[in-house]
Amino acid sequence: MVPFIALIVSFLLFRGLGFLGLNYLNDWHTSLQWAVVIMLLLSASAHWGRRRPDLVKMVPPAFPQKEWIITVTGILEIAGALGILVPALSLIASVCLVLLLIAMLPANIYAARNKLTIGGKPVPKLPVRIGIQLIFITAVLLASPLFTG
DSSP states (O other), X not given: OHHHHHHHHHHHHHHHHHHTTOGGGOSHHHHHHHHHHHHHHHHHXXXXXXXXXXXXXXXXXXXXXXXXXXXXXXXXXXXXXXXXXXXXXXXXXXXXXXXXXXXXXXHHHHHHHXXXXXXXXXXXXXXXXXXXXXXXXXXXXXXXXXXXX
């Protein structure tokens, strides 16, 4: 839930800075790109922090090497976040992030169905978790070069 809140709050903050005269952020697309970056970096930070054991538990039992999966997905989130900001890489980064978010959906479903926790707090119920994932996917797509200007 924290990455979702970060996405919304940072987007509003960046749009506000744009309205206040910071020309670089004076359009929705750039503000959304930066909000997606904040969301992804925040989400990725959990892959190595106190919440790492909770993320490892979210990986469904059918998947081997859970620790490795958590490490790699964190690295991919960071790479995607940086890639969104590089014009030559932005489209491929966005496509790869959408695929990553789809690939991570089974872990979110597993966590919701099994009432797991992250940082001691229950993960959102399944409909909410899927809705948030769809919002993340939509935000990444809208932050891509396909929707500039």
